[in-house]
Amino acid sequence: MAQNKAAPPKTSFFAALMRNQIFIPIAALLLLTIFNLIADPGFFKITLSENSNGDPVLNGYLITVIDYGSELAILALGMTLVTAASGGQDISVGAAIAISGSVMLRVLCGSDARAETMQAPIIVAFLVSAIVAMLFGAFNGTLVAFFKIQPMVATLILFTAGRSIAAWINHNELPIVKEVSFSYFGNYFPGIPIPTPFFIAVICFIVTWALLKFTTLGLYVQSVGINEKTSRLNGLNPEMIKLMTYVFLGLCVAVAGFIKVSRLSTINYSVIAKDIEMDAILAVALGGNALSGGKFNMGSSILGAYVIQYLTTTLYKFKVNADALPAYKAVVVILLVIMSAPVVREKFAQITKKLRAGKAQTSAAKAASN
Amino acid sequence: MKLKKLLAMSVSMAMCAALFAGCGSTESGGSKKGDSDDGLIKIGIINNDPNESGYRTANDKDLKEAFSKENGYDASFAYSLKNDEQIQAANKFIQDEVDYLLLSAADTAGWDTVLKDAQAAGVKVILFDRTIDADESLYEASIVSDMAKEGQTAVDWLKGQNLSEYKVIHLQGVMGSAAQKGRSQALTDTAAAEGWTIVNEQTAEWNAEKAQQIVQSVIDSGESFNVIYAENDDMAKGAVAALDKANISHGVGKDVVVMGFDCNKWALEELLAQNWNYDGQCNPFQSSYIKDIIDKLEAGETISEKTIIMDEKGFDASTITQEDVDNYGI
Numbered sequence: 264m265a266q267n268k269a270a271p272p273k274t275s276f277f278a279a280l281m282r283n284q285i286f287i288p289i290a291a292l293l294l295l296t297i298f299n300l301i302a303d304p305g306f307f308k309i310t311l312s313e314n315s316n317g318d319p320v321l322n323g324y325l326i327t328v329i330d331y332g333s334e335l336a337i338l339a340l341g342m343t344l345v346t347a348a349s350g351g352q353d354i355s356v357g358a359a360i361a362i363s364g365s366v367m368l369r370v371l372c373g374s375d376a377r378a379e380t381m382q383a384p385i386i387v388a389f390l391v392s393a394i395v396a397m398l399f400g401a402f403n404g405t406l407v408a409f410f411k412i413q414p415m416v417a418t419l420i421l422f423t424a425g426r427s428i429a430a431w432i433n434h435n436e437l438p439i440v441k442e443v444s445f446s447y448f449g450n451y452f453p454g455i456p457i458p459t460p461f462f463i464a465v466i467c468f469i470v471t472w473a474l475l476k477f478t479t480l481g482l483y484v485q486s487v488g489i490n491e492k493t494s495r496l497n498g499l500n501p502e503m504i505k506l507m508t509y510v511f512l513g514l515c516v517a518v519a520g521f522i523k524v525s526r527l528s529t530i531n532y533s534v535i536a537k538d539i540e541m542d543a544i545l546a547v548a549l550g551g552n553a554l555s556g557g558k559f560n561m562g563s564s565i566l567g568a569y570v571i572q573y574l575t576t577t578l579y580k581f582k583v584n585a586d587a588l589p590a591y592k593a594v595v596v597i598l599l600v601i602m603s604a605p606v607v608r609e610k611f612a613q614i615t616k617k618l619r620a621g622k623a624q625t626s627a628a629k630a631a632s633n
Numbered sequence: 634m635k636l637k638k639l640l641a642m643s644v645s646m647a648m649c650a651a652l653f654a655g656c657g658s659t660e661s662g663g664s665k666k667g668d669s670d671d672g673l674i675k676i677g678i679i680n681n682d683p684n685e686s687g688y689r690t691a692n693d694k695d696l697k698e699a700f701s702k703e704n705g706y707d708a709s710f711a712y713s714l715k716n717d718e719q720i721q722a723a724n725k726f727i728q729d730e731v732d733y734l735l736l737s738a739a740d741t742a743g744w745d746t747v748l749k750d751a752q753a754a755g756v757k758v759i760l761f762d763r764t765i766d767a768d769e770s771l772y773e774a775s776i777v778s779d780m781a782k783e784g785q786t787a788v789d790w791l792k793g794q795n796l797s798e799y800k801v802i803h804l805q806g807v808m809g810s811a812a813q814k815g816r817s818q819a820l821t822d823t824a825a826a827e828g829w830t831i832v833n834e835q836t837a838e839w840n841a842e843k844a845q846q847i848v849q850s851v852i853d854s855g856e857s858f859n860v861i862y863a864e865n866d867d868m869a870k871g872a873v874a875a876l877d878k879a880n881i882s883h884g885v886g887k888d889v890v891v892m893g894f895d896c897n898k899w900a901l902e903e904l905l906a907q908n909w910n911y912d913g914q915c916n917p918f919q920s921s922y923i924k925d926i927i928d929k930l931e932a933g934e935t936i937s938e939k940t941i942i943m944d945e946k947g948f949d950a951s952t953i954t955q956e957d958v959d960n961y962g963i
Contacts, residue, residue, distance in 0.1 A: 305854075315877040322879060324853050331846060377899070430684035437687060439899055450878065527841050527874055529899075531867055533686060534840040579850040585836045585843060586808055 284551030285563040287599070291549065291570045295577060306580065311456060316443075321456045324576055332572030333460035334519040337467050338539065339546040339568040341512030343559050347488045348508040349407050350556030351414025352544045355399075356516055358425020360536040363396040363520040365429040368438040368530055371445070376438040385445060393517035399425075400513020401506065408505035422540075429532035440528045449525030460522045467518060468565060475561065484508060488556035538589075542571055545592060548599050673707040674927065676700060676733040677726030679719050682712050687897055691963035692762065692917035696735075699920030716740035723747045727754050733927060737762040748772065759926055761919045763811075769939050773930065776922045778915055779942045780815025786947045787862075787892060787913045788819045792827065794890065794910075796859060799829035802851055804844050804863040804872060805836040812915065816864045816894060832858045837868045844871030852879045860890045866900035869893030869909065884908045885950050896948065898962030904950040905958055914945045917963055 299306040309323035338356055345353050370391050373382035381388075399421060406417035440446075448459050475481035486494040487501045494501055519539075524530050544554070549567035552559045571592070578588055601607055678700070683693040693710075700708040709731070711722035716739045726734055727750055734756050738744060741764065748771040751758050760775040791799075803820060806813035813836075824831055833851050837844035844863060851858060852875060861876075861883075863869035869891055876883050876891075883889040884907045891909040893900050903909045922941055929936060948957060 313880050315880045315882070320878060322853065324850075327846070327849055327853060427682075427684050435684060435687075435690045437897075437899070450874075523842070526845070527870060529870075531841060533684070534838070534867070535842070537838070537840060576846075576850065579835075579847060580854060582833060582835065585838065585847070 284560040285566065287551040287602075288549055288563050288566040288570050291595070292566065292573065295570070295573050299577060302581070306577070314451065316453065318451060318453045319456045320451050320458075324580060326458065328569060328572050328576050329461045330458040331460075331576070332569040333458075333464035334522050334536075335539065335542055335546060335572060336464050336565045336568035337515050337519045337522075338512075338543040339550070339564040340467060340471050340561065341508070341515035342543045342547050343550070343552060343561055343564040344484055344508040345414070345512050346544075346547050346552060346554060347556055347559040348484045348505045349414050350488060350554075351407070352540075352547070352554065353403060353418045353509065353512055354415055354540045354544075355403060355418040355421035355425055356512070356519075356543055357536040357539045358422050358429070359396055359399050359513070359516045360520040360523060360539065361426050361429035361530070361532040362399060362432070363392040363517045364524040364530045364535060365432040365532055366395045367392040367521060367524055368440065369432050371440050372438040376433065376436040377441075379441055381440065381442050381445065385448075389517070389521055392520065393514055396517035396520065397510045397513035400509045400511070400516070404506035404509025407509065408502040426532050429530075433530075433532075437529055437531060446525055446528050449522050449527070463518065463522060467515070471561060480507075485558050489558070541589075542592075543568070545596060546571055548596065673702070673705055674733065674931070675707045675729075675731045676709075676735060676927075677723075677729065677731040678708055678710050678735045679722050679726070680710065680712055680737045681739060682714050687963055688895060688915060688917050692737075692919065695918045695920045696923075699924060714739050716743055720744070720747050724750070727751050727756055730754070731756055734758045735923060736760050736765075738765045741766045745771070757930060759923055761923060762917075764940075772939070774926045774936050774939055774941055776919050776926075776941045776943060778945060780812050780915075781818055782815075782942070783894065783913050783915060783945055783947075784816035784819030786945070787816070787894070787911060788823045790911055790947055790949065791860065791862070791890070791892065792823065796890070799824070799827070799860060800832050800856075800858040801829055801860040801862050802832050802848060802858050802872070803834040804847065804861065804868045805834065806839050806864045806868075808836050812894075813864060816913075820862055832856055837863075837871065839865050839867060841867040841871035841874075844868035845875045848872040848875035849878070852876075852881070859888060860892070862892050864894055866893040866895045866897045866912065869900070870903075873903075873908065885910060896946075896961050896963060898958060901948060901953065901958040901962045904948055904953045905955065907950050910950050911947060913947045914961060916943045916945050919943065 306324050309321055309325060311319055312322055314320045342352065342356070345351075367388045370383050370388040371381050371385070372378045403414075403418050403421060406412045406420070407414050410417075447453070448463070450459060451457075452459055483494070483499055483504050486497070487499060487504045491501045519536070523536055546568035547564050548554055549570060550560060550563035550565075551567075552564060574591065574595070575588060578591060579585075583591070678696055680693055680696070681689055683690045693712075697708075697710070700706040709726065709729070711719070711726070713719050713722065719736075719739055720743065723734060723736070724747060727747075734751055736744075736758060738760070744765045744767050748758055748767055752771060758772040760772055760777075762777065764775050764777055801820070801824065803817070805817055823829070833847065833856075835847045837847055844867070848861070848871070861869065861872045863872055870893075873883060873891060876889060881888055883891050886907075890911070892911040892913075893909060894913040894915060896912050896914045900909065900912050904912055922943060926936060926941075946961065948961070
């Protein structure tokens with residue numbers, strides 16, 4: 264009898280894990296890890312060496328993952344909220360990064376694209392670019408919230424026009440920041456062997472976590488996403504909340520753009536952050552969040568973002584042609600979409616029910632025979 | 634409520650304004666009908682969007698400077714990356730009775746009808762930068778870059794370095810583009826003939842970040858290499874960022890030979906500082922060639938060779954001068 268009592272919590276813990284959203288990215292992570300362990304354990308080797316400035320830096324594939332995955336994770340924060348509140352995605356984040364990055368370099372370089380010294384402190388440049396990015400976010404948000412335009416259609420405007428606007432900001436020139444201190448934010452601070460983007464990402468996670476934990480924002484966003492009318496009847500302002508999520512995404516865009524331009528101390532507005540919007544949306548989907556809005560889990564979106572970079576790095580390691588990367592990502596999307604389809608879920612539930620019933624019968628039979 | 638309305642109004646106004654701005658930008662430079670009496674040669678120039686790349690920006694600037702009023706030309710410009718919009722612009726120029734139509738086509742196909750119309754209207758067509766699939770009789774001349782030759786020049790230079798071994802990381806442009814095909818082919822052929830090792834051959838899609846990740850991946854795997862052959866400057870820059878991070882020396886007399894293409898000004902400055910080894914030119918300055926042809930045609934001469942391939946240089950870090958940077962940097 265004691266055995267029987269102990270058994271149910273065990274299965275329910277596993278079932279709870281299965282039901283929990285974060286199960287999907289964790290499963291993907293495990294799958295990739297196992298694959299890498301079998302194919303080449305060297306993937307997990309991390310070494311400490313010096314870079315060309317003589318500063319210690321950590322090297323290895325895993326470091327590459329947390330380094331390059333950081334921008335994506337930051338974007339996933341905003342994209343998750345936008346998805347949850349408006350039931351749609353912002354496809355203009357790549358173009359918006361081009362704009363905010365261009366603004367930043369414009370402020371830093373002044374009118375001379377090849378200025379020897381920075382014309383303004385980095386923090387000022389960042390704040391200006393953040394304001395611009397949030398304004399563009401507000402533009403998208405206004406179209407979605409007040410004009411009730413489908414998010415993908417609304418953000419298509421900026422998606423198309425964004426890179427041209429970015430080109431116009433710097434008069435078609437490609438400015439270069441020559442001061443080394445600017446490159447610390449996308450690479451390493453002297454003496455710290457862990458890449459700075461990861462620290463920036465962690466700060467963003469903590470701020471977002473605090474925002475969701477200590478304010479009602481998270482609750483409001485979910486309720487607007489689940490049912491707009493009911494939330495209005497309960498005294499919320501759905502338009503304002505949707506608008507806020509887009510402005511928040513704008514801020515995320517500014518941070519990600521900052522890291523991107525700092526990596527190379529320059530910007531190429533036509534290719535910077537190309538197709539990153541698709542990866543950001545994929546991160547949200549991989550995190551198990553419904554793309555039609557409503558409930559969300561921020562932690563699993565973040566994990567989803569790093570899993571995508573993990574996948575990319577793995578494919579690069581095995582010299583898979585970069586052209587083919589989107590195809591692999593598409594396979595992941597197809598699996599996710601199929602797995603989350605109501606028909607499949609119902610079938611899955613039926614099967615597990617049958618299995619459980621079968622188990623219960625056998626255990627009951629065992630108990631009886633005992 | 635009032636605020637909301639105001640907001641709605643202002644946003645829709647802004648959208649309208651953007652719409653008009655969009656229309657306006659496809660056509661700039663005034664061309665009034667029938668003002669060719671003042672002795673100016675009237676030309677219509679159809680180009681790709683100058684925002685597309687640094688190459689295109691330099692190309693557009695060069696054309697604008699060359700075909701100015703002071704030089705005796707009345708030029709109108711139309712920009713688009715879309716073939717149908719370009720064809721529309723061409724039709725308009727033909728209606729405006731330009732003397733010459735200069736064309737850098739977005740797409741190779743679909744130009745026959747327009748060019749026949751042009752011929753019927755007595756408009757002479759000169760292609761620049763890009764060729765099209767049309768009969769040679771429909772245009773006067775075609776001025777192009779030979780990408781395969783650019784690649785060959787670079788690979789010959791690399792061969793001439795007489796390195797004790799060749800282990801090359803090959804960073805390709807967007808697959809299928811003319812520049813990628815030409816520049817890749819030269820390396821692939823020579824590597825096969827000379828027995829060079831290609832450590833990794835991967836497309837970074839002209840993108841610095843992707844190039845950085847690809848080179849990072851090779852470094853992480855511990856494979857050794859001593860040449861980076863990047864098919865444009867941006868990708869070379871990304872590769873160098875990865876090298877710096879791993880403390881691998883690069884440039885003249887160092888461990889890794891860095892090669893780029895396109896001759897951006899900043900890239901030539903890297904050459905001058907001996908951080909890179911080689912940069913191949915893709916010549917955006919076509920105006921002098923076009924001018925030559927117009928002069929010949931105006932003088933009543935015929936053009937014997939329809940396809941004109943431009944001179945393109947390759948710069949070596951050990952011989953480059955500040956003058957080269959100023960003259961050839963784009």
